Amino acid sequence: MTESTIRLTGPLDPRTGWTAANCPIGRTLDLVGTRSALLLLREAFYGTTRFADFAERVGISEPVAAARLRELVDHGLIEREPYQEPGQRTRMQYRLTQQGAELFPALVALMQWGDRWLGPAGVELRHRDCGELVGAELRCTGGHHPAVEDLDLVARDRRTQAAHA
Amino acid sequence: MTESTIRLTGPLDPRTGWTAANCPIGRTLDLVGTRSALLLLREAFYGTTRFADFAERVGISEPVAAARLRELVDHGLIEREPYQEPGQRTRMQYRLTQQGAELFPALVALMQWGDRWLGPAGVELRHRDCGELVGAELRCTGGHHPAVEDLDLVARDRRTQAAHA
DNA sequence: GGTGTGACTATGGCCAGCCTAAGTCAGCAG
DNA sequence: CTGCTGACTTAGGCTGGCCATAGTCACACC
Numbered sequence: 001m002t003e004s005t006i007r008l009t010g011p012l013d014p015r016t017g018w019t020a021a022n023c024p025i026g027r028t029l030d031l032v033g034t035r036s037a038l039l040l041l042r043e044a045f046y047g048t049t050r051f052a053d054f055a056e057r058v059g060i061s062e063p064v065a066a067a068r069l070r071e072l073v074d075h076g077l078i079e080r081e082p083y084q085e086p087g088q089r090t091r092m093q094y095r096l097t098q099q100g101a102e103l104f105p106a107l108v109a110l111m112q113w114g115d116r117w118l119g120p121a122g123v124e125l126r127h128r129d130c131g132e133l134v135g136a137e138l139r140c141t142g143g144h145h146p147a148v149e150d151l152d153l154v155a156r157d158r159r160t161q162a163a164h165a
Numbered sequence: 166m167t168e169s170t171i172r173l174t175g176p177l178d179p180r181t182g183w184t185a186a187n188c189p190i191g192r193t194l195d196l197v198g199t200r201s202a203l204l205l206l207r208e209a210f211y212g213t214t215r216f217a218d219f220a221e222r223v224g225i226s227e228p229v230a231a232a233r234l235r236e237l238v239d240h241g242l243i244e245r246e247p248y249q250e251p252g253q254r255t256r257m258q259y260r261l262t263q264q265g266a267e268l269f270p271a272l273v274a275l276m277q278w279g280d281r282w283l284g285p286a287g288v289e290l291r292h293r294d295c296g297e298l299v300g301a302e303l304r305c306t307g308g309h310h311p312a313v314e315d316l317d318l319v320a321r322d323r324r325t326q327a328a329h330a
Numbered sequence: 331g332g333t334g335t336g337a338c339t340a341t342g343g344c345c346a347g348c349c350t351a352a353g354t355c356a357g358c359a360g
Numbered sequence: 361c362t363g364c365t366g367a368c369t370t371a372g373g374c375t376g377g378c379c380a381t382a383g384t385c386a387c388a389c390c
Binding site for chain 4: 034036089
Binding site: 003004005006007008012015019020021022023024025026027028029031033034035038039042043044045046047048053057059076095096098099100101102103104105106107108109110111112113114115116117118120121122123124125126127128129130131132133134135136137138139140141142144145146148150151152153154155156 | 169170171172173177180184185186187188189190191192193194196198199200203204207208209210211212213218222224241260261263264265266267268269270271272273274275276277278279280281282283285286287288289290291292293294295296297298299300301302303304305306307309310311313315316317318319320321
């Protein structure tokens, strides 16, 4: 059987002796690790912009929606801006920033998994141009689509990190 | 600017009138929506198999690790099985099932986002064959890599659902 | 100037998830 | 048969996320 584990390389290899303390998954979850945060983002992708709509469509209370939206705004995933329809008074709308929009693959991956393993939902994502189903997949910058077993976890050295920064 | 929203199609179009009650994201989060669950899965991908190692490397207490691992086993993401090293007594190991392994793109997407927006971590994922960086990306079965704006959310009709089941 | 609406805030309470500290239990090692 | 180790469980307590209910405040409309 396949092992479904990543290969640890170089200084990471004896797993003993290092911790994933600064793990980017953990840090991401610190911002969007609640059910309500991720579902609010889902709604934003669905095009929802107004406060009461978010609360209702996500199925959370308004106090929670307010708190969570504020966090998402504070962390830069969503922006809150006034807008005005003609003849209407000024209102607030919430829209995804570039930073928020880039979380989409994560949501799609969760959606895809739920659909596959917990039974299909009533909706699906399709590519407008070709009509085919859309999911999230692993891809390297070389253009391949590797399996989990084909991945190495490698330590970034200081120089590489500096060059990237 | 780009809108970063999906286009709702057909009966979904007036967003008013339907709810994402059965949303696969929500259902997935019911199983793995806690920080500890996702970090335990991360550790499993890193190759951790033993109880105490999970607790220590994730940075959670043993009672929580026990509860969360049991949930993951009950839901079929991880399997718990006895194993024996020569001259040692029987112990338990935890390993990813196919179902658990398929959550990997979601974890990679979260990792990638944290790395990009919260500062680079000390490790990175690379494709063993070509050495390039690996991330999670949208891809349709037609082989394209669409942007968020190029996606349609479409309602599955009964026939299609039946045919897929 | 009263009414309605949108976007919140305030209060109080419940429960899940987390912690520490300590206990259990089985099996191999001495 | 005592001790140790691995895999847990039990007990007690804290905090954060959630809820419902109710209140606030600004503004357009009538």
